[in-house]
Amino acid sequence: MTEAPRRQTRQRSAVLALLDDQDGFRTAQDLHALLRERGDAVGLATVYRALQALVDDGLVDVLRNEGEAAYRRCSPVHHHHLVCRSCGRTVEVADPPVERWAARVAAEHGFADVQHQLEVFGTCAACAAR
Amino acid sequence: MTEAPRRQTRQRSAVLALLDDQDGFRTAQDLHALLRERGDAVGLATVYRALQALVDDGLVDVLRNEGEAAYRRCSPVHHHHLVCRSCGRTVEVADPPVERWAARVAAEHGFADVQHQLEVFGTCAACAAR
DNA sequence: GATGCTCATGAGAATCATTCTCGCACAGGG
DNA sequence: CCCTGTGCGAGAATGATTCTCATGAGCATC
Numbered sequence A, B: 001m002t003e004a005p006r007r008q009t010r011q012r013s014a015v016l017a018l019l020d021d022q023d024g025f026r027t028a029q030d031l032h033a034l035l036r037e038r039g040d041a042v043g044l045a046t047v048y049r050a051l052q053a054l055v056d057d058g059l060v061d062v063l064r065n066e067g068e069a070a071y072r073r074c075s076p077v078h079h080h081h082l083v084c085r086s087c088g089r090t091v092e093v094a095d096p097p098v099e100r101w102a103a104r105v106a107a108e109h110g111f112a113d114v115q116h117q118l119e120v121f122g123t124c125a126a127c128a129a130r
Numbered sequence C: 001g002a003t004g005c006t007c008a009t010g011a012g013a014a015t016c017a018t019t020c021t022c023g024c025a026c027a028g029g030g
Numbered sequence D: 001c002c003c004t005g006t007g008c009g010a011g012a013a014t015g016a017t018t019c020t021c022a023t024g025a026g027c028a029t030c
Helices: A011-020 A028-038 A046-056 A096-107 A126-129 B008-020 B028-038 B045-055 B096-108 B125-129
Strands: A060-065 A068-073 A079-084 A091-095 A112-121 B060-065 B068-073 B082-083 B090-093 B112-123
Touching: A011 A068, A028 A068, A028 A096, A028 B082, A046 A060, A046 B082, A046 B096, A060 A079, A060 B008, A091 B068, A091 B090, A096 A112, A096 B028, A096 B096, A096 B112, A112 B125, A126 B112, B008 B045, B008 B068, B008 B096, B028 B068, B045 B060, B068 B090, B096 B112
Parallel strands: A079 A112, B082 B112
Antiparallel strands: A060 A068, A079 A091, A112 B112, B060 B068, B082 B090
């Protein structure tokens, strides 16, 4: 079927490695700048392409926030995020009840093929202290 | 303090009236086009300004979806959305448990000033039939 | 190790939503 | 009716993301 032959290149490894070092969501532009500083010269367009591929493969999660998208290395199991709106630090959290709730509510209204997204924003202890 | 002296103009009324006629999320561009068709000539920039004002006043909810923001007339009480990803039809739903859950999880991780967003996407009965 | 077929890359242009600029119009209080 | 300041409109500006296309590099094969 739609086999996706994904080639392993220096640039993609660099993007993934960089994401592993981050502990919060980062925008594509940020990641690009960070790669430059690191010495890994990667084109901006390539960073976008690599991120899209990683999202498709489920290795990275996206967060669309006013105008720009932020990316983060994530575990492949279903989960939600607790994000610091100041520093971007993120904690993965699970909430089994909400899964059932979403399915039930959707069914009640005749919706099928259900998907949901839940994000919690706040100020982490470190940022609140400042 | 920060009093917001909001003037009532033909354009703002038109935007709000149009939103009342829609039963799903619509992008700013869509709303602008619809106003034109209707005969209400309103500048694109004005549509954006009116929408921002309405969001600030809590009369309208925003949904950021790949690239463009969508707006919808909403009740002022806290709620979540069940959105048809095909036709955009939307149902407002409430889930008290998730409110408590969000607060508890945030507290456990030392996060303060908590806020959360939860949206459920699916295909409504009408669209699934097609 | 060389060869070839593709897909990936990179620089800059192109696209698209959104915001800004600024001169003019109008809402609303006096 | 007049004044003042806010809102409007058209087009330019901004900024993120995507596209184009010629060149470079995986990876399988010989």
